[in-house]
Amino acid sequence: MPKKALSQYAILGLLCWKPMSGYDIKKLVEVGLSFFWNVSYGQIFPVLNKLVAEGWATKHADPASGGRGRVAYEVTTKGRKAFKTWLGEPSGLPQLRDELKLKFFLTSRSGTADGVRLLEEYGVQQREHLAMLKESEVVLRVALSQAEMPDELLELRQALGWDDQPDTHDHANELLVFYLTLRSGVLVAEARVAWVDEVLPILKAGKIPRQKSSKETK
Amino acid sequence: MPKKALSQYAILGLLCWKPMSGYDIKKLVEVGLSFFWNVSYGQIFPVLNKLVAEGWATKHADPASGGRGRVAYEVTTKGRKAFKTWLGEPSGLPQLRDELKLKFFLTSRSGTADGVRLLEEYGVQQREHLAMLKESEVVLRVALSQAEMPDELLELRQALGWDDQPDTHDHANELLVFYLTLRSGVLVAEARVAWVDEVLPILKAGKIPRQKSSKETK
DNA sequence: TTGCAACCTATCTAAAAGATATATCGTAAC
DNA sequence: GTTACGATATATCTTTTAGATAGGTTGCAA
Numbered sequence: 001m002p003k004k005a006l007s008q009y010a011i012l013g014l015l016c017w018k019p020m021s022g023y024d025i026k027k028l029v030e031v032g033l034s035f036f037w038n039v040s041y042g043q044i045f046p047v048l049n050k051l052v053a054e055g056w057a058t059k060h061a062d063p064a065s066g067g068r069g070r071v072a073y074e075v076t077t078k079g080r081k082a083f084k085t086w087l088g089e090p091s092g093l094p095q096l097r098d099e100l101k102l103k104f105f106l107t108s109r110s111g112t113a114d115g116v117r118l119l120e121e122y123g124v125q126q127r128e129h130l131a132m133l134k135e136s137e138v139v140l141r142v143a144l145s146q147a148e149m150p151d152e153l154l155e156l157r158q159a160l161g162w163d164d165q166p167d168t169h170d171h172a173n174e175l176l177v178f179y180l181t182l183r184s185g186v187l188v189a190e191a192r193v194a195w196v197d198e199v200l201p202i203l204k205a206g207k208i209p210r211q212k213s214s215k216e217t218k
Numbered sequence: 219m220p221k222k223a224l225s226q227y228a229i230l231g232l233l234c235w236k237p238m239s240g241y242d243i244k245k246l247v248e249v250g251l252s253f254f255w256n257v258s259y260g261q262i263f264p265v266l267n268k269l270v271a272e273g274w275a276t277k278h279a280d281p282a283s284g285g286r287g288r289v290a291y292e293v294t295t296k297g298r299k300a301f302k303t304w305l306g307e308p309s310g311l312p313q314l315r316d317e318l319k320l321k322f323f324l325t326s327r328s329g330t331a332d333g334v335r336l337l338e339e340y341g342v343q344q345r346e347h348l349a350m351l352k353e354s355e356v357v358l359r360v361a362l363s364q365a366e367m368p369d370e371l372l373e374l375r376q377a378l379g380w381d382d383q384p385d386t387h388d389h390a391n392e393l394l395v396f397y398l399t400l401r402s403g404v405l406v407a408e409a410r411v412a413w414v415d416e417v418l419p420i421l422k423a424g425k426i427p428r429q430k431s432s433k434e435t436k
Numbered sequence: 437t438t439g440c441a442a443c444c445t446a447t448c449t450a451a452a453a454g455a456t457a458t459a460t461c462g463t464a465a466c
Numbered sequence: 467g468t469t470a471c472g473a474t475a476t477a478t479c480t481t482t483t484a485g486a487t488a489g490g491t492t493g494c495a496a
Contacts, residue, residue, distance in 0.1 A: 006315070006320070007483070008482095013320075014324070016327065021445080022444080023445070033323060035314065036314050036316040037319070037323075040485065040486095041445085041484095042447080042449095042482095042486090045445070045446055045447080070445090071445070083324075087321055091317040091318045093343065095256065095316075096253065096254050096255070097224070097314075098254040099310050100309045101255070101312070101399060101402060102231075102255050103231075104395070105399045106232070107395070109391070118305075173424075174326040176326075176425070177322070177326035177421075178323070178326065180420060180421060181323045184417070187412060191405040191406050192402065194405060195402045195406075199398045202394075206391075206394070208359070208362060208394075224451090257453095258453050259453095259455095259476085260453060260455090260478080260479085260480095261452055261453080264478095288475070288476090289475090
């Protein structure tokens, strides 16, 4: 068997948090992981079936919740063990597919006009993305620094699916890890913005200035 | 037709540089693009056939080069036009699949021990990757700042396929763009290292220090 | 009572990744 | 000289992933 099947473990890991439906998983990934991981419905349902087939999860049709055909999946002890094993295995480098950087690279033979335009587009896109991440960051910092719970946090708890078990678990570490992960998104987006700011003048000038940027004095 | 088929344009864009074989394309991507884009043989050959079928490229069996069954693909005027069109179309956000960050995020319910280990692993991995990129950066800076050509640059020219046409084209802008693109890899890798350095102490302490990092004074 | 938006499970097709099959050439060991 | 091996090179196979969409239910508003 030649593949990695990482999405399988991503979904298994989410089920270790609590039993979920396919739709829950999709939403949770969109809210919390989308800037470093994604899953599509085309993966989720085949994977869920596979997990059940391998005995890593069980499937419960839950007619209680409104009569809708809601199907919840719950991880088994065997599944939990498989997840733990995966955590200990070596991991590959981050894989990236950056459309604008690709375009930028490919224009190098056709003069600098296209390159300048693409860089500017990249700057706009990344600043926008960064602003979005920073908004979430503020909400999370508030949540972490004070005991009472503002409205935004209630919303966040709901999005994360923490609105179910009021006092059994305080979610303190989850909240912290979520914040720390988000920080990585912020730092990387800032780096991409900084790249545009550094590189755009160079491309316009056609050459690298003698004095490099100040932070180069490491 | 529901898909993006970005690799198609990546390969088309490379063919706009000069006629190449599938193997050439693979090598070139590995040398120059691998930290923000990748293609596999499983994409290259189907795409090349498709390009020919659409009239965007022509296929030449080239028996001159040693009698080997070398097959070169050359872009057509129609293909060049299609590439230009694609350059002007809107681009999506960078798509990332970061295995270690995924693992880190998923461990938030099982205490901090796994998280600390994973972060340390991430730091090692990214520092290593950064060192590699910085080596290439030095070579490129040398190449850009002086007229004469050191041995490393000859090697680089060869890897990029610039060892063919000695004086017809000076490749100055390609070299510059290649350097600028590489800078983005360096800045992002530095951001990831910085993330680990910021986040690891917080996770160990279990809480965010009152005073955030100095650069927060934007 | 119709219409429609949000919710939810699920599948279909195309694109991409990774391993591997196949064949040629150069060269070094036997 | 011929056999073995590694590098070059084209290509395909299978699995995994992405994106669009199908199809059904529920709640609500016109």
